[in-house]
Amino acid sequence: MTQETKVTALVMAGKRSGVLDPLAEKAGVSQKAVVPVNGVPMVERVVRAVAQCPEVGAIRIVAHEPDEIAALPGVAALIEQGRLTFAEGKFNLVDSVFSGAEGAEFPLLITTADNCLVTPEGYTEFVTKCIAAGADVSAGLARKEDVIAADPVGQKRFYEFRDGGFSNCNMYWIGNRDALGAAEIMRQGGQFMKFPSRIIMAFGLMNLIRFRLGTGSKEKLFEQVSRRFGFKLVPIELSDGHYAIDVDEERSFGVTERILKRREG
Incomplete structure (x- = not known):
């Protein structure tokens, strides 16, 4: 990637088919992504x-119901500028990523519509570290102690490695089109903490054992998975624990809003 090359940002804003999210229902909107x-x-x-991240060029929102999102003032302004377009949300996360990547310029920065606490500086940190690592595929992680310092109940699940506990920040990197196939790791929807069988399917049994026992560092696990898939997968440790707190349900909504009130008044 050269200095002139810009990253394409995919903002995943899909919804579950036929299911009205409880937060959306409470807010009187049709999808979680537009809940205030x-x-x-x-x-x-x-x-x-x-959009405020200097490394990002084009932005694509991957959504099932784009009209409601397109009507938002900030989104509408970027559409008018020709910088933002929509891609069709599919039945599952992986196919939605493929839909968003179709015809896009690489590398891709993938984030989610409920990542309300990530700042432009956070995205810059992630992109810069991915480039420096020469990563084909990356995932952003925050240290357990940093997440707890951001909010004691903001995140309850952590991946335990020999070098500490970490939480996923819902920031992903796909450095080139060939590496797009690594998105298949998420075919079963992620949530590896809840469903260990998904680690076996994605990473292999021995890696599940090492992961559960905490006998390896996160770098070692990613190296082993890299050999399994033939791509360079790199864990990217981020400096701010807030980035691991997103809006999943009522509890995390309250945490996120409380933090934003401190930031913004």
């Missing part, structure tokens, strides 16, 4: 942050 948090719809916050 401290007065601003979630997806608008995320789009604003990636």
Whole structure:
């Protein structure tokens, strides 16, 4: 990637087919992505942050119901500028990523519409570290102690490695089109903490054992998975624990809004 090359940002803003999210129902909107948090719809916050990241060029929102999102003022302004377009949300996460990547310029920065606490500086940190690592595929992680310092109940699940506990920040990197196949790791929807069988399917049995016993560092696990898939997978440790707190349900919504009120008043 040269200095002139810009990253394409995919903002995943899909919804479960036939299911109205409880937060959306409470807010009186049709999808979770447009639920206001401290007065601003979630997806608008995320789009604003990636748009202000100097490393990001084009932005694509991957959504099942784009009209409601396109009507948001910040989104509409980027559409008018020709910088933001929509891609069709598919039945599952992986096919939605493939849909968003179709015809896009690489590398890809993938984030989610409920990542309300990630700042432009956070995205810059992630992109810069991915490039420096020469990664084909990366995932952003925050240290357990940093997440707890951000909010004691903001995140409850952590991946335990020999070098500490970490939480996923819902930031992903696909450095080139060939590496797009690594998205198949998420075919079963992720959530590896809840469903260990998914680690076996994605990473292999021995890696599940090492992961569960905490006998290896995160770098070692990613190296082993890299050999399994033939891509260079790199864990990217981020400096701010807030980045691991997203809006999943009522509890994390309250945490996120409380943090945003401190930031914004």
